Amino acid sequence: DAGVIQSPRHEVTEMGQEVTLRCKPISGHDYLFWYRQTMMRGLELLIYFNNNVPIDDSGMPEDRFSAKMPNASFSTLKIQPSEPRDSAVYFCASSRQGGPNQPQHFGDGTRLSIL
Amino acid sequence: AQSVTQLGSHVSVSEGALVLLRCNYSSSVPPYLFWYVQYPNQGLQLLLKYTTGATLVKGINGFEAEFKKSETSFHLTKPSAHMSDAAEYFCAVSFGGATNKLIFGTGTLLAVQP
Numbered sequence: 001d002a003g004v005i006q007s008p009r010h011e012v013t014e015m016g017q018e019v020t021l022r023c024k025p026i027s028g029h030d031y032l033f034w035y036r037q038t039m040m041r042g043l044e045l046l047i048y049f050n051n052n053v054p055i056d057d058s059g060m061p062e063d064r065f066s067a068k069m070p071n072a073s074f075s076t077l078k079i080q081p082s083e084p085r086d087s088a089v090y091f092c093a094s095s096r097q098g099g100p101n102q103p104q105h106f107g108d109g110t111r112l113s114i115l
Numbered sequence: 116a117q118s119v120t121q122l123g124s125h126v127s128v129s130e131g132a133l134v135l136l137r138c139n140y141s142s143s144v145p146p147y148l149f150w151y152v153q154y155p156n157q158g159l160q161l162l163l164k165y166t167t168g169a170t171l172v173k174g175i176n177g178f179e180a181e182f183k184k185s186e187t188s189f190h191l192t193k194p195s196a197h198m199s200d201a202a203e204y205f206c207a208v209s210f211g212g213a214t215n216k217l218i219f220g221t222g223t224l225l226a227v228q229p
Contacts, residue, residue: 004158031215042221043159043205056216091158100209101147101166104217106158 002026004107006092012113018080021110024073025094033104034067034077035091043091049075050097082114117142117208121220129228134178134193136223138206141187147209148189149217150180154202162204165189176200201227 005024013019025032033048047057052069060067064083069075079086089111093104122137140146147166151159163174170182176199180191189206203222210216 033216043219045216048216050214055214093158095215097215100211100215101164102215103149103161103164104159104215106151106160108156108158111156 004092004094004105006090006107006110008110009108010111010113012115013082014115015084016081017114018078019082019086019112019114021077021090021092021112023075023077023092023107025075025092026105027073028096029094029105030072030097031095031102031104032069032075033093033095034075035093036088037091037109038088046077084114087112087114117144117146117210117218119206119208119218119220121204121206121223123223124221125224125226127226127228128196130198131195134191134196134200134225136191136204136206136225138180138189138191138220139187140189140206140208142208142211144211148180148182149207149209150174150178150189150191151205151207151219152176152202153205153222159205162191196225196227198227198229201225 007022034046036044046059047067049069067077089109091109093106095102095104118141120139149164150162153159165182173179206220207217
């Protein structure tokens with residue numbers, strides 16, 4: 001079975017540019033999570049969706065960040081405009097419906113560098 | 116509220132030695148507990164999970180963890196470390212309710228010395 005697929009794997013761009021990160025969850029999974037990982041702050045949950053609906057976006061750092069899930073097989077995380085402090089590894093994860101005993105399955109991440 | 120504390124951000128062991136990574140949790144509801152491993156330049160992979168039933172849980176790569184309610188702990192162990200075990204390990208607890216949201220610890224970086 002294909003796992004969670006993220007693209008691109010690496011992104012280097014200049015400050016002020018728009019950045020779009022993409023995620024394809026595992027087929028049949030109803031939950032989708034976006035995380036950010038940095039040395040200073042560790043693993044932070046940014047937002048998660050259930051059945052394509054955003055449930056909790058309290059971790060989104062500011063209005064420059066937005067996430068969408070137009071259908072069950074695709075989600076995007078957008079940063080506009082980007083800043084150097086947004087440099088991090090961004091992970092997408094998905095899990096099945098069925099309660100809190102369902103594990104999350106992670107993609108390999110997008111390593112984002114803002115110059 | 117749910118929380119996870121991992122004692123020791125860095126642990127170093129010799130190859131063949133016992134691995135012990137500590138995790139304590141706080142939960143207002145019966146917890147579901149997870150250990151994940153992250154190898155360099157990869158996402159997190161599930162090592163094992165505790166939901167209900169047997170308190171000693173076996174996972175992949177020879178790891179196991181024991182749920183101790185009285186100690187609110189879920190420590191991860193492996194009898195004999197291998198070089199390939201070098202990675203970062205994360206403990207997580209379910210947020211509670213019907214959601215699949217997890218609360219992650221800050222991670223423990225395991226180094227294995229030859």
